[in-house]
Amino acid sequence: MINGAASFWHASLGPPPLRPALDGPLDADVCIVGAGYTGLWTAWALAGADPGLRIVVLEAEHAGFGASGRNGGWLSGLMPGDRARLARDSAGRPGGGRAGVVGLQRHLIDAVREIVEVCAKEGIEADIHVGGTLAVATGAAQLYRLRAALAEDRTWGLGPEDEWELGAEQVRERLAVAGVAGGVFSPHCARIQPAKLVRGLADVVCRHGVAIYERTPALRIEPGRVHTARGDVRAPWVVRATEGFTAQLPGLHRKLLPMNSSMIVTEPLPPTTWERLGWAGSETVRDGAHAYVYAQRTADGRVAIGGRGIPYRFGSRLDTAGRTPAATAAQLAQALRSLLPGVGQPEVAHTWSGVLGVARDWCPTVGVERVGAGVAGGAARASGAGGASGAGGAAWAGGAAWAGGAGGAAWAGGYVGDGVTTSYLAGLTLADLILGRDTSRTALPWVGHRSRSWEPEPLRWLGVRSVYALYRAADRAEGRRPSVARSSRWAVAADRIAGRS
Numbered sequence: 001m002i003n004g005a006a007s008f009w010h011a012s013l014g015p016p017p018l019r020p021a022l023d024g025p026l027d028a029d030v031c032i033v034g035a036g037y038t039g040l041w042t043a044w045a046l047a048g049a050d051p052g053l054r055i056v057v058l059e060a061e062h063a064g065f066g067a068s069g070r071n072g073g074w075l076s077g078l079m080p081g082d083r084a085r086l087a088r089d090s091a092g093r094p095g096g097g098r099a100g101v102v103g104l105q106r107h108l109i110d111a112v113r114e115i116v117e118v119c120a121k122e123g124i125e126a127d128i129h130v131g132g133t134l135a136v137a138t139g140a141a142q143l144y145r146l147r148a149a150l151a152e153d154r155t156w157g158l159g160p161e162d163e164w165e166l167g168a169e170q171v172r173e174r175l176a177v178a179g180v181a182g183g184v185f186s187p188h189c190a191r192i193q194p195a196k197l198v199r200g201l202a203d204v205v206c207r208h209g210v211a212i213y214e215r216t217p218a219l220r221i222e223p224g225r226v227h228t229a230r231g232d233v234r235a236p237w238v239v240r241a242t243e244g245f246t247a248q249l250p251g252l253h254r255k256l257l258p259m260n261s262s263m264i265v266t267e268p269l270p271p272t273t274w275e276r277l278g279w280a281g282s283e284t285v286r287d288g289a290h291a292y293v294y295a296q297r298t299a300d301g302r303v304a305i306g307g308r309g310i311p312y313r314f315g316s317r318l319d320t321a322g323r324t325p326a327a328t329a330a331q332l333a334q335a336l337r338s339l340l341p342g343v344g345q346p347e348v349a350h351t352w353s354g355v356l357g358v359a360r361d362w363c364p365t366v367g368v369e370r371v372g373a374g375v376a377g378g379a380a381r382a383s384g385a386g387g388a389s390g391a392g393g394a395a396w397a398g399g400a401a402w403a404g405g406a407g408g409a410a411w412a413g414g415y416v417g418d419g420v421t422t423s424y425l426a427g428l429t430l431a432d433l434i435l436g437r438d439t440s441r442t443a444l445p446w447v448g449h450r451s452r453s454w455e456p457e458p459l460r461w462l463g464v465r466s467v468y469a470l471y472r473a474a475d476r477a478e479g480r481r482p483s484v485a486r487s488s489r490w491a492v493a494a495d496r497i498a499g500r501s
Contacts, residue, residue, distance in 0.1 A: 001348050004323035007070040008265045008304070008350035009195035016062045016199060019206075022213040022230040028056040030434065031226050031235035033218045035059035036068035037419060038412050039241035040201045041427025047208040049435055055210045056233055058226060060217035060245070061320070064198030067244055070322060070354030071420060072263065072294045072306050074284045075116075076133055077109035077188030080418040081363035082500065083156055086445045095443025102157035104444045109162065109188045111421045116190060124200030126192045127299035131282040133189035134166075136177045138339070139482040142288030143181045150184050162186060175279050176342045179482075191282050191296045194420065218242075220250050223371050223409060236407025237434050243413045244355030247316035254453040256414055257460065258316050258355035262309035262324045264332045266346040268301040276342035289478075290471035290491045293335045303343060305336045309353065312464040315457055322352040359414035359451035362500060366426050366447050368433045370408040410434060414451065463497060470494035 005011050030046060032039040035057050043055050059065070083101045090096030095103070116128055137143035150165060163186035166174075171183040206212060220227040225234050242249065244258040269277075279297050286294040295305040309328035313319075329351040336343060359365065410433060412426035429441040441447075454460050474491035478484070 001329070002350040003329075004319075004321040004352055005350075006065060006322050007195065007263070007352040007354070009073070009193055010064070010069050011350060013195055013199065016064075018062055019212050019214045022058065022216040022228055022233070025231040026056060026233045028054045028211075028233055028235040030055045030237040030239065031233045032057045032239040032241055033221060033226060034066070034241035034243070034245070035063040035202060035212055035214070036066050036241060036243060037198060037201070037423035038243065038426055038430075039239065040068075040198065040205055041424045042239055042241060042412075042430045043205045043210045043427075044201065044208065045428045045431035046434065047205060047210055049431060051209060055205075056235065057205070057210060057212045058216045058218055058228065058233065059212060059214045062214045063202035063212060064195055065320075067354050067356050067419060068198040068423075069195040070263070070352060071194050071261075071356075071417075072284070072304065073192045073194050073296050073298075073420075074133065074294065074418075075112055075128070075190040075192045075420050076284065076418065077105075077112050077162075077186065077421060078133070078418050079105050079108055080416040080422055081414075081446070082361060085361055086363055086449060089449060090445035095440075095447075096445045098156075100443070100445035103440070104446060105157055107425055107441065107444065108421055111425045112188050112190060115421065115424050119197070119200070122200070122204045124197060124204065126194075126197040126200060128190050128192050129282045129299070130187075130190040131284070132185055132187040134171070134174060134183055134185050134283040134285050135288060136171055136175075136183040136285065136339075137181045137288040138177065138179045139181060139288075139478055140485040141478040141482075141487055144485040145487060146182065146184050146288050162188065173278070174281060174283060175285065175340070176277050177339060178341050185283070189284050191284055191299075192420070193299065197420075218249065221409075224407065238407075238409050239430060239434075240409070240411040241413070243357040243415065243419065245318070246357060246413065248318070253316060254456065254460075256357035256359060257312065257454050257464065258318060259312060259358045259417070259464075260308065260310055260353055260355055261306055261417065262328045262332065262351065262353040263304060263306035264324075264329055264336075264348045264351045265298070265304040266302045266336075266343070267349045269303065269343065269346060273342065273344060273346075274301070277340055287339055289475045290487075290494070291468060291475055293332070293339065295336070295339075302349070303336060303340070303346070305332055307332055307335060308468060311468045312461060314461045316460075318355060319353065322354055324351040324353045328353075356415065356417045356419065357413045358416050360454050360499070361451045362414075362416055362498070363449055363451060364412075364414040364416065364422060364426070364446055365449040365451065366412040366429045366433070366444075367449070368408055368410040368430075407434075467494045467498045470497070
């Protein structure tokens with residue numbers, strides 16, 4: 001079994017062909033820090049809107065090294081974060097409130113289809129299969145929560161065509177889940193191979209004229225400038241797209257918490273095993289536990305399954321190689337056999353871990369801060385008519401109106417594990433904001449949302465570890481009383497500590 005090496009998704013493709021590192025100071029129009037989904041979709045949208053823009057992407061390792069190349073491969077319309085909080089915090093402004101959150105949900109559902117279409121148009125082969133997503137309950141308490149969540153979704157604009165309940169037999173017709181009590185299905189999800197998507201997207205943006213510099217970590221970000229050991233990049237606009245790695249940047253240690261998630265993938269399973277399991281629709285699957293697991297049937301006939309493992313390391317430390325404790329890999333293998341006993345005793349081919357970004361209020365955000373013409377270190381770029389860009393949004397070569405003067409800082413993240421689709425919408429929104437466009441995306445309630453900082457250590461470590469210990473205790477308690485149709489009090493306590501109730 002391979003442990004680490006970024007992920008099975010990357011390892012199955014072989015080593016990435018590394019792009020050059022930055023070889024000295026550079027001027028650009030937009031400098032994006034992070035070559036994951038957020039940074040690359042932002043670059044793609046900007047380059048498509050104005051091919052004349054000088055767009056630079058800086059990446060510490062290689063494109064997709066972080067969560068974009070390690071995730072569970074769910075291209076889903078699921079909305080991350082606390083909808084009620086987003087609605088409350090954005091109430092009173094155009095595009096905000098409850099109606100705004102409903103609009104955000106519709107944009108995410110549309111984004112699933114749009115990404116599939118973009119991949120087809122751009123020639124990105126990412127093992128995409130639109131099979132929907134299935135949440136399964138293996139006890140009365142889990143079924144109670146799935147039904148409550150379905151009822152809550154109805155109040156946020158999701159109709160019966162967007163998701164619906166399945167009885168136990170209907171679930172078994174799709175997948176042989178042990179002890180299934182019922183489930184909920186949504187058609188708005190596709191299975192993908194995430195490393196294929198991020199590598200393909202990186203190739204596409206390079207073809208569109210974007211420069212990606214790999215093995216070039218950002219040491220510090222400031223208005224108009226990104227400092228690296230290989231030279232500084234000066235740009236009117238600087239975009240932070242670092243998600244779970246944000247805590248490593250100076251001044252941002254408590255901005256986003258790097259939450260760990262771990263995965264295993266089996267060796268390819270024989271046809272007789274698939275006959276027992278079913279899963280002909282290749283739906284993505286999760287269970288209804290508090291410390292839930294998520295899974296997919298891969299294009300080459302494996303099962304990939306993930307869960308939290310060790311949720312957080314003291315001081316926001318990272319294991320960038322993605323090595324996974326043996327106990328965590330064993331727990332995931334046991335979770336697979338418990339959920340799908342028809343899988344037998346498959347050999348585990350690879351295990352890995354990665355981090356996702358979590359804001360203190362569990363809400364994602366897209367934001368910009370504009371600065372005037374006096375951006376420190378801002379690159380000056382002449383317009384096609386020979387004039388200079390400056391305050392007032394003068395036209396730049398390529399035709400884009402540079403709104404708000406010289407530029408500013410932009411960022412997106414905090415996807416709480418639902419970033420494959422969300423990052424696409426965030427990238428398009430960042431492009432709109434940078435270009436000064438008023439669109440349906442720029443009015444969405446996550447634009448400009450602010451989350452308070454995480455607590456200092458050791459409170460941060462104690463809080464996160466306590467929350468997940470309580471969730472696991474809740475799952476054990478519910479397992480001992482499978483007929484009790486309510487959540488354990490341990491889970492209620494965990495939700496209160498986490499600020500999710």
